Amino acid sequence: MKSNVLLSYVYLMGFTLAMMMSMVSCTTDDDNNPSPVPDVRNKFLGNWNVIDGCSKGNYSVNISKDPSNTAQVLLSNFANSDATEPDTALVIANSVVLYTQTNSEGWVIAGTGDYNVEGKIQWIFSLTISGYKENCTATFSK
Numbered sequence: 001m002k003s004n005v006l007l008s009y010v011y012l013m014g015f016t017l018a019m020m021m022s023m024v025s026c027t028t029d030d031d032n033n034p035s036p037v038p039d040v041r042n043k044f045l046g047n048w049n050v051i052d053g054c055s056k057g058n059y060s061v062n063i064s065k066d067p068s069n070t071a072q073v074l075l076s077n078f079a080n081s082d083a084t085e086p087d088t089a090l091v092i093a094n095s096v097v098l099y100t101q102t103n104s105e106g107w108v109i110a111g112t113g114d115y116n117v118e119g120k121i122q123w124i125f126s127l128t129i130s131g132y133k134e135n136c137t138a139t140f141s142k
Contacts, residue, residue: 041065041073041091043115046142054127054136056080061140063096079127079136081105089113098125113140 048061059080066072066088073096074086083103090097100110111125121140126133 039065039070040093041071043119044073044091044096044121048121048140048142050080050138050140052080052136052138054079054134054138056136078103079107079109079125079138081107081109083107096121111136 044063045065046063048063050059050061052059056079059077061078062076064074064076064086066074071090071092073089073091075089075098076086077083078087078098081103083105085104087098087101087103087109090099094115096113096115098109098111098113100108102108106129108128109125111123113121113123113125115121119142123138123140124136125138126135128134
């Protein structure tokens with residue numbers, strides 16, 4: 001009978017210890033791990049009205065999330081190109097970096113857009129069409 005009581009005591013202690021350890025390890029009060037992390041691309045998304053300094057006129061550009069890369073966005077109609085495929089840009093904090101690429105119209109484009117306190121994106125970019133290169137500026141606003 002003593003061994004059954006001792007064995008029950010050991011099981012009870014083991015169960016109590018296991019429960020205490022599981023409660024300690026499941027703490028959700030970790031102040032060093034903020035969650036959820038906001039997506040830095042969100043402020044750049046949507047349809048933008050563009051005033052282009054390179055005489056491309058006024059036009060619209062749509063910026064959407066790149067589903068294949070959480071740090072990138074897709075720009076449709078950048079520089080009023082009417083390209084069939086969107087251009088790809090990297091979002092770094094308050095900037096959009098359009099790395100050098102050839103769009104589906106054969107234009108070589110590259111540049112940087114900075115999101116400002118007014119909620120606009122100020123662009124400085126280069127555009128090469130048929131071997132002729134222009135350095136341009138543009139303002140995107142909603």
